[in-house]
Amino acid sequence: MKKYDKLTKNAAGRMVPKIVNGTEQIPFQGVGKYKPTGRKFGPRISSCVDYPDDGNKTAKDLKEALIKSGLKDGMTISTHHHFRNGDLIANQIFDIAHELGVKNLRWYPSASFPCQEHLIPYLEDGTINRIEGSMNGPLGKFASEGKMKGLGVLRSHGGRYQAIQDGEVQIDISVIAAPTADAFGNANGVNGDAACGLLGFALGDSQYADKVIVVTDNLVPFPAIPWQIHGNYVDYVVEVEKVGLAERIISGTTRITKSPDRLLIAEITAKFCEAAGLIYDGFSYQAGAGGTALSIGNYFGDILRKNNWKARFIRAGSNQYPVALLEEGLVEYILDGQTFDLEGVRSMRENPNHINTSPFTSYNYHGKGNFASMIDIVVLGATEVDVNFNANVVTHSDGYLLHGIGGWQNCLFSKCTILPIPLFRDRIPVIRDEVTTLCGPGELIDVIVTERGIAINPLRKDLIEKVKDSGLPIKTIEELKAEGEAICGVPEKPQLGDEIIAVIKWVDGTIIDSVRKVIT
């Protein structure tokens, strides 16, 4: 099987393959242009006849559960990443597959992390054909150097749910690491020693996978409440000594930034939002878990406090900062997609207004709407932005694929999408003529905030009008680019080969760009 075939230019002007890993693909057609036909995937109909009356679905160990699930060559195995860099289960799955001599697996994680560098030998020996999912760090480097046998496919969190729901990716076996479960398979992330908050990234997997294995280190009597995952979708339950390292869900970025430049960016961003009238009693926002974004959230808190307003909800990635706003009563709800620290976990367990969500609810573009488009302000990061406001979030300017998309693409549909970014990183300008990899079309990106000024997308005449007398440093994006280049020089293009090593899906399942091999 060729990794890819039949290159074509898509609506964004990017060359993308029409065949990926042997399957036909649809090139990106423009935002909102592709409309799906057909029906959602229908999993096999099960029967209670085939499951124990007493609800006890425990298997001896993960190996037995995988064998009973029919693990064999060429299957698709899914995992979730709620443990982030503290995941312990994915490596075990492929250790077992390797031991059993199973080959050519597709790994479909909701994201992969450096702790899974352990899998590189299996990618080399053909146990794993490819990863479809974000590849943070070493696995991304491995793929970037053209070493992965199959082609990588990167999807947003919403796109991952869409691909499952639409039958684009059919999961043979889903393994769901769960901090708490009962023997029937009901599971949650809020209780237990390894509590990681929620299991929303595994929801679609549980609903649509042919076989579902829940792995837990906290087996409780039925019912495990809350049942974030329903046992009615589960085939086997496996008890292990330790299911994950909850302390490692804290990514390195979940602290307020101390960098003066980034604090300045955060302050300018908050002032912009206030001046543009985006903050009001009952507004909503999403800020990521990066240091700048967290700082912006704090500024928003100040503005709410000052006006005696409440936010209706924060869309999170939660951590101690939004939790503090919730507990202070400045925010009515946190709608949480993944917890980034143990305060987030505690709050979700204790506070009925801290709601666990899933990509189905928040992000799936092939639903009857989703709530990403209803959020007033979304603050996102980017590795690069270009003069057409297009943005990149997966590759660095040297071409290395080191990050996943996360919910980033899905969030672009908010009422106002703001990218607060430094003008340069490591003396490399962030604003470019053209992004290395196109992840988000410029028409969806409204505002770029840097430490040296704000560029508003010319499409947003309303915003330009609202802040024209604000005294804020409003500039064109070309001006910002020039300032960056005046300091750092015009950046060189990355050394990329012709070979494609991964593709980037848009939220509707079409291919928006290709990622090319880095010449080392």
Added chain:
Amino acid sequence: MKKYDKLTKNAAGRMVPKIVNGTEQIPFQGVGKYKPTGRKFGPRISSCVDYPDDGNKTAKDLKEALIKSGLKDGMTISTHHHFRNGDLIANQIFDIAHELGVKNLRWYPSASFPCQEHLIPYLEDGTINRIEGSMNGPLGKFASEGKMKGLGVLRSHGGRYQAIQDGEVQIDISVIAAPTADAFGNANGVNGDAACGLLGFALGDSQYADKVIVVTDNLVPFPAIPWQIHGNYVDYVVEVEKVGLAERIISGTTRITKSPDRLLIAEITAKFCEAAGLIYDGFSYQAGAGGTALSIGNYFGDILRKNNWKARFIRAGSNQYPVALLEEGLVEYILDGQTFDLEGVRSMRENPNHINTSPFTSYNYHGKGNFASMIDIVVLGATEVDVNFNANVVTHSDGYLLHGIGGWQNCLFSKCTILPIPLFRDRIPVIRDEVTTLCGPGELIDVIVTERGIAINPLRKDLIEKVKDSGLPIKTIEELKAEGEAICGVPEKPQLGDEIIAVIKWVDGTIIDSVRKVIT
């Protein structure tokens, strides 16, 4: 279209049609004998492109929403019955259909009630072809007299979910009356003036119907939390002045019985359970909302208190009595399928251990198990039982179809199913040679408790052994039947015609019996 065709004798010895309303059917093959093949129903894939970015899906009124949903001849329209006899919306739907001249609709309620007697003219004039769902009271009488144009199809709550999931019933438009909703369609039953507790009966409808309309009298800003129904499945939201009469969710039976005979039956039932060792620290039970069942629940509470035990959970239909046990700490969880009084609603709103469930979780036989089979003791009613322990729950001994199946069939899979019934009602013996309508196969019914003795199914040698020295009045079912007939005389057979007016589905979608026309 013939109402039915091709009669055949099924595995229970009952004559059932192989064609119903033009669709092929599978005759009952025995408990656990039929195994489904094929895949779950796949609803059309939607796209956010077709839904408003701001999440506002409100339509002017129900008529506009029905027209936008494409209401036309021959469609299937579903409703839920969480308002029980206080429903206000089903009648309005068919008033609108009648006004628009739409004909030949299939109404697929999770149950119908006397308040919907209003629909009889539409059943007569062909607006509605048939009701597939329970027909309590006047609608059942109408069907029993052979007046419904199409054939009635009765399913258990689990069977209703199964039929939707398997694509056996494809719902064109689902109308979900909701005590609280937001404009995106997120909805719940716990808040608002018309709070009825939960919306679990509408879950499958929301997931699988082509178009979904939420109707509410309490429109709140996004997000309506808890989102028992996800707006991501919803097409239109309609605001009305009053969505239902919550005070009428109280059925006439939700009071502890005062009848000395029934209190005696309750006491004997509780003593039996205690003697048989069915009650232990961590046990679970389900008792319905009838007066006898409620009284049994109170006896169970006494036994728990006496032993310093806790029940792990009560499966409910909740009302003030199980709520009191939960609040006293005698029970860890209530797993609730429908609230039967406002105390149940309050508890579900306030108590995180009072869990709202759906037929998917509790009853769907075509899932990977369901929790009905995990319950230690289930107490159910019956209109008739026969000497082979077969039971009837839908027709009276005069042949009139006056009740639905509810969760009754699904509950038979519990570890011990007990039917506490009086030996006679209105001087008509309840234990018969053969039930008028077969709803539950005798092999699943373990114990019959009457005011004059207990009959244990000979298949349950374990129970017979356990209570043999208990001093309880253990008799054979033939002995109980003889006692009833000695008092009331041998009952006459009902006057039934050959014509079939409805069929009874088993939990797996096969047909277990037919209901015949009553000769008036």
